[in-house]
Amino acid sequence: MAEKRATAQRRETWGRLRQLPSKRWQARYTGPDGKVYSARTEGGQPLTFVTKTDARGFLNLTHAAIVRGEWESPEDAARRREAEAAEAARRDVTFREYALAWLDRVQHEPGKGGRTRRPGTVMVYRGRVRNHLLGPLGDMRVRDIDSAVVRAVSTELASQPSVLKPGVDHNGIAGDAVDLLKMILRAAMRDGLLETMPDVPTPSRRSVRHDADHTPEDDVATPQQVDALYAAAPEHWRIAVLLAAWCQLRRGEVLGLQRRDVVWNLDRTAATLYVRRQKNGLTGQLSDPKSEKGVRSMAVPPLMVERLREHLDAFVGDGKNAPVVPLRERGAQHLATTTWNNAWAQAREQVAGLPEGYRFHDLRHTGLTRFAQEGATLAELMRRGGHSDVNVVLRYQKATMARDIDLAARMSATVLSELESTRGDDGTPVS
Known part of the structure; x- marks a missing residue:
C-alpha cells in the first residue's frame, strides 16, 4: 500500500495536468471567472503537449498572465485576434x-x-x-x-x-x-486608413478649346449668327437654338422641356417658361435641375414668341407631358443628347464667323451677356440663368462694365457738347 502511494501522480500547485491515452499531456486550469479551461491554440483548437514539462510551462505562463491582469478567456482572445486580423486587412486595402x-x-x-x-x-x-x-x-x-x-x-x-x-x-x-x-x-x-492628407496643389485648369488670348467675349454670337444657327438646325429641333440663346437654358433644360412648361396668355401673344427638370446627358433620364436655383420661371422674349408658338403647333404632341424637342415630330420621346450633339455639330459648320468648336452652351452665354448689357443686376442674372454661385455670374459683369463704359463715354460727349455751346471762342464761359 505504501508502495502504491509512492508511485501516485503528484498534484500540481496550480492547475491540473493529465496524460491522455495518446501519451500527450493535457493542461487545465480555473480562470478568474471561475470557469475551467483547457489549453487551446490561438486558432481556438484543443492544445496538448509532448511532455509534462511543456504542459507545466503553459500553466506557469497562464498563471503569470492572470497575476498581471493580462489574461483573456480563449473566446475573448479569439475574438480579439479576429478583430485585429480584420483591422490589419482593412489597413492593407488597395x-x-x-x-x-x-x-x-x-x-x-x-x-x-x-x-x-x-x-x-x-x-x-x-x-x-x-x-x-x-x-x-x-x-x-x-x-x-x-x-x-x-x-x-x-x-x-x-x-x-x-x-x-x-x-x-x-x-x-x-x-x-x-x-x-x-x-x-x-x-x-x-475612415482611419490614411494618417495624414497629402499636401499637393491641384494642377491649374486651362481650357483645351481655346488659345491663351481667347476671352469669354469671343463666345458671344451675334443675333445674325443665332438666326443662322436656327435656320441650319433640323426643322423640328431648331427651337432649341432660341431656347438656349434667348431664354438662357442649359442643354439638359432645353431637352427636358414639356408642353405644360410653356404657359400662354389668353391670345397666345406672350408666354412664361417654367424650368422644372432636365434631361441628364449621361443617364438619359429626366431629373431635377442642376441645383435648387435651377427651378425657375421666365418671360419668353417677344422676339421668339411667334416661332415658339409655330413650333408647338407643328411639331409637339398635344399631351401636357409631350416633349418640346421630341425625337420624332409630335412624339412622346425626348430627344437624346447625343442625337442633338450630332445635329448641332453639323449646324454650326454652316455658320460663318463662329469660334472653332463653338458649343451649344455658348448660346446660353450669349443670352446672359446680352441680358447683362441691358443692365440686369447680379440677382436678376442669377435668377434668369438658374445660378446658385454668384462667382459664376460675375463673368457677365464684364459685359455690364463694357456697357457702363459706353454709357459713360456717351454721357461725357453730351456734357462736353453742352459745355462747348456755352463757351466763347477763347474757351471761357459765356454768361
Missing part, C-alpha cells in the same frame, strides 16, 4: 478596393451641399477613377499614398497629351482627376 467601394457608397451619401449626388455625377467620378487613377494607384495600399505619390500622379496626368485637341501643351483633365483623388483620400483619412 486604392482600387477602396475607390470602388467609395464610389458605391457616395451614390447614397449626401454631398457638400447636403444633397445626394446625381447619378450622372457618380458616373463622371467612375470614369475619372477608371481612366486616370486606377492605372498608377490601383495596386498601391491606401496607407502608402503620401504627398510624393500624389505629386507624381499629378505630374504624370498634367503631362498627358490632350485627346480633344492634339498639339496643345495641356489636356484639361488633370485638375479634375487630382481633385477627385483628394476627395477619395479625405474619405480614407476619415
Whole structure:
C-alpha cells in the first residue's frame, strides 16, 4: 500500500495536468471567472503537449498572465485576434478596393451641399477613377499614398497629351482627376486608413478649346449668327437654338422641356417658361435641375414668341407631358443628347464667323451677356440663368462694365457738347 502511494501522480500547485491515452499531456486550469479551461491554440483548437514539462510551462505562463491582469478567456482572445486580423486587412486595402467601394457608397451619401449626388455625377467620378487613377494607384495600399505619390500622379496626368485637341501643351483633365483623388483620400483619412492628407496643389485648369488670348467675349454670337444657327438646325429641333440663346437654358433644360412648361396668355401673344427638370446627358433620364436655383420661371422674349408658338403647333404632341424637342415630330420621346450633339455639330459648320468648336452652351452665354448689357443686376442674372454661385455670374459683369463704359463715354460727349455751346471762342464761359 505504501508502495502504491509512492508511485501516485503528484498534484500540481496550480492547475491540473493529465496524460491522455495518446501519451500527450493535457493542461487545465480555473480562470478568474471561475470557469475551467483547457489549453487551446490561438486558432481556438484543443492544445496538448509532448511532455509534462511543456504542459507545466503553459500553466506557469497562464498563471503569470492572470497575476498581471493580462489574461483573456480563449473566446475573448479569439475574438480579439479576429478583430485585429480584420483591422490589419482593412489597413492593407488597395486604392482600387477602396475607390470602388467609395464610389458605391457616395451614390447614397449626401454631398457638400447636403444633397445626394446625381447619378450622372457618380458616373463622371467612375470614369475619372477608371481612366486616370486606377492605372498608377490601383495596386498601391491606401496607407502608402503620401504627398510624393500624389505629386507624381499629378505630374504624370498634367503631362498627358490632350485627346480633344492634339498639339496643345495641356489636356484639361488633370485638375479634375487630382481633385477627385483628394476627395477619395479625405474619405480614407476619415475612415482611419490614411494618417495624414497629402499636401499637393491641384494642377491649374486651362481650357483645351481655346488659345491663351481667347476671352469669354469671343463666345458671344451675334443675333445674325443665332438666326443662322436656327435656320441650319433640323426643322423640328431648331427651337432649341432660341431656347438656349434667348431664354438662357442649359442643354439638359432645353431637352427636358414639356408642353405644360410653356404657359400662354389668353391670345397666345406672350408666354412664361417654367424650368422644372432636365434631361441628364449621361443617364438619359429626366431629373431635377442642376441645383435648387435651377427651378425657375421666365418671360419668353417677344422676339421668339411667334416661332415658339409655330413650333408647338407643328411639331409637339398635344399631351401636357409631350416633349418640346421630341425625337420624332409630335412624339412622346425626348430627344437624346447625343442625337442633338450630332445635329448641332453639323449646324454650326454652316455658320460663318463662329469660334472653332463653338458649343451649344455658348448660346446660353450669349443670352446672359446680352441680358447683362441691358443692365440686369447680379440677382436678376442669377435668377434668369438658374445660378446658385454668384462667382459664376460675375463673368457677365464684364459685359455690364463694357456697357457702363459706353454709357459713360456717351454721357461725357453730351456734357462736353453742352459745355462747348456755352463757351466763347477763347474757351471761357459765356454768361
